[in-house]
Amino acid sequence: xxxxxxxxxxxxxxxxxxxxxxxxxxxxxxxxxxxxxxxxxxxxxxxxxxxxxxxxxxxxxxxxxxxxxxxxxxxxxxxxxxxxxxxxxxxxxxxxxxxxxxxxxxxxxxxxxxxxxxxxxxxxxxxxxxxxxxxxxxxxxxxxxxxxxxxxxxxxxxxxxxxxxxxxxxxxxxxxxxxxx
Numbered sequence: 001x002x003x004x005x006x007x008x009x010x011x012x013x014x015x016x017x018x019x020x021x022x023x024x025x026x027x028x029x030x031x032x033x034x035x036x037x038x039x040x041x042x043x044x045x046x047x048x049x050x051x052x053x054x055x056x057x058x059x060x061x062x063x064x065x066x067x068x069x070x071x072x073x074x075x076x077x078x079x080x081x082x083x084x085x086x087x088x089x090x091x092x093x094x095x096x097x098x099x100x101x102x103x104x105x106x107x108x109x110x111x112x113x114x115x116x117x118x119x120x121x122x123x124x125x126x127x128x129x130x131x132x133x134x135x136x137x138x139x140x141x142x143x144x145x146x147x148x149x150x151x152x153x154x155x156x157x158x159x160x161x162x163x164x165x166x167x168x169x170x171x172x173x174x175x176x177x178x179x180x181x
Contacts, residue, residue: 086118094145095121095178102139106132110171122152123174130154133172140176147177 096112103109111124127133133151140149153173 083114083116086116087114090114090118091178098143098145099123099140102136102143104132104136104139107136115175119147119178119180121176121178123176124171125174126171128169130170133170137174140174145178147179149177150175 099109099112106129107125107127109123109125111122113122113124114120115122125133125136133154137149137151140146151172152175153171155171157169157171
């Protein structure tokens with residue numbers, strides 16, 4: 001029988017480049033494995049050096065440790081830190097916005113102090129009109145942010161010839177309690 005010269009599936013043009021890429025990929029993979037082995041060896045060497053240094057340092061520290069003085073906390077500093085912590089946790093934005101809206105234009109707020117209880121504020125202010133203070137208190141009471149509003153102190157300053165018209169004639173102090181959020 002003779003061999004027929006018919007080839008129904010000729011070799012593709014990409015056959016040789018594909019074989020070349022496979023061989024090259026095999027060499028690259030072998031190089032990556034060799035390089036990985038070298039890097040793991042370097043890592044092991046560095047790890048053993050580090051553990052030896054750590055052992056030496058621990059031994060040195062055990063021999064040369066000096067006793068440290070234990071510092072007692074100052075109660076004034078502790079109280080101040082607690083007060084600052086409380087002040088930072090207050091919703092100042094909501095409280096100041098509420099006071100600003102309720103204040104109106106008749107009052108001048110001089111001072112807002114935080115109390116040791118995080119729900120209380122002390123508000124000091126001045127005005128020419130005692131009714132303005134009552135309106136301010138009423139507006140704060142109707143605001144849902146505040147639980148209670150108390151007038152703590154009220155003092156009238158006598159008018160003199162040297163005071164100008166824009167000098168406030170009445171000082172007041174309020175204690176307001178915020179509802180827990």
